[in-house]
Each structure stands twice: as C-alpha cells, then as structure tokens.
Amino acid sequence: MNTTITSSATNAATLTAMAYQSSSGNGVGTGSTIHNTTQQVAQSRTQSEPPTLSELKKLVSEGTALFHDMGSNLEFNIDEATNQVVVKIVNSQTGELVRQIPTVEMLDFIKAMKEFEGRIGKLINDKT
Numbered sequence: 001m002n003t004t005i006t007s008s009a010t011n012a013a014t015l016t017a018m019a020y021q022s023s024s025g026n027g028v029g030t031g032s033t034i035h036n037t038t039q040q041v042a043q044s045r046t047q048s049e050p051p052t053l054s055e056l057k058k059l060v061s062e063g064t065a066l067f068h069d070m071g072s073n074l075e076f077n078i079d080e081a082t083n084q085v086v087v088k089i090v091n092s093q094t095g096e097l098v099r100q101i102p103t104v105e106m107l108d109f110i111k112a113m114k115e116f117e118g119r120i121g122k123l124i125n126d127k128t
Contacts, residue, residue, distance in 0.1 A: 072098060082110040 067074040
C-alpha cells in the first residue's frame with residue numbers, strides 16, 4: 001500500500017476522532033472509543049511501519065457508525081490540489097455541511113504555499 005495514502009488514512013481517522021470530540025464537546029462515549037483506537041494504532045506503529053488495512057477499516061467503520069447514529073454522514077475525500085485527506089461531517093437529512101477538517105481556508109493556504117514553493121524553485125533554477 002502506498003505510504004502516503006496509508007499515512008493520510010491514519011490522519012483521517014485521527015481527524016474523525018477530533019471532529020467528534022469538538023462537535024460533542026465532551027469526548028466521552030463512542031468518540032472516546034475512536035480516539036482510543038486511534039491512539040492504540042499510533043502507539044503500535046513506527047514511522048516506517050504504517051497501520052494495516054484492517055486497522056484503518058476498523059477506525060473508519062467506528063467513525064462512520066458513530067456519526068450515522070448522530071444523524072450525520074462521515075465523508076472522506078482527498079483534495080487533489082493539496083493531496084490532503086478531507087473529512088466532512090454532513091447532516092444526513094438536509095445535506096448541509098456541518099464541519100470539514102481541514103477547513104477550506106486551510107486547504108487554500110496549503111495550495112498557495114505549494115504554488116509559492118514552485119515559484120521559488122523556478123526562480124533559483126533560472127538564476128543558476
């Protein structure tokens with residue numbers, strides 16, 4: 001499995017736990033279970049050893065079930081411009097976006113920084 005995708009999926013699971021805790025305000029119950037599972041996966045792995053597909057599936061499944069019970073859908077996407085995992089919590093009845101991690105503003109900032117890095121690299125290459 002691609003390490004970048006695996007790392008991004010791990011980040012998505014962590015973001016899911018964070019999203020639940022910030023939306024519930026207390027971080028107890030099933031959200032804590034997701035957070036605990038995420039911590040267990042992180043502690044059992046090193047930087048060079050990504051989590052297994054079954055561990056990632058378990059985290060995503062727990063997160064999806066939790067938000068479904070709360071009347072929301074949990075969506076995972078990859079932003080093509082930044083290659084960042086984007087987690088969205090959407091109200092299942094209205095389709096309204098409840099929360100997005102990272103925010104649109106953060107994705108725009110990351111995209112602008114990547115474009116800036118590209119211009120600096122071109123400038124350095126042109127001068128040499």
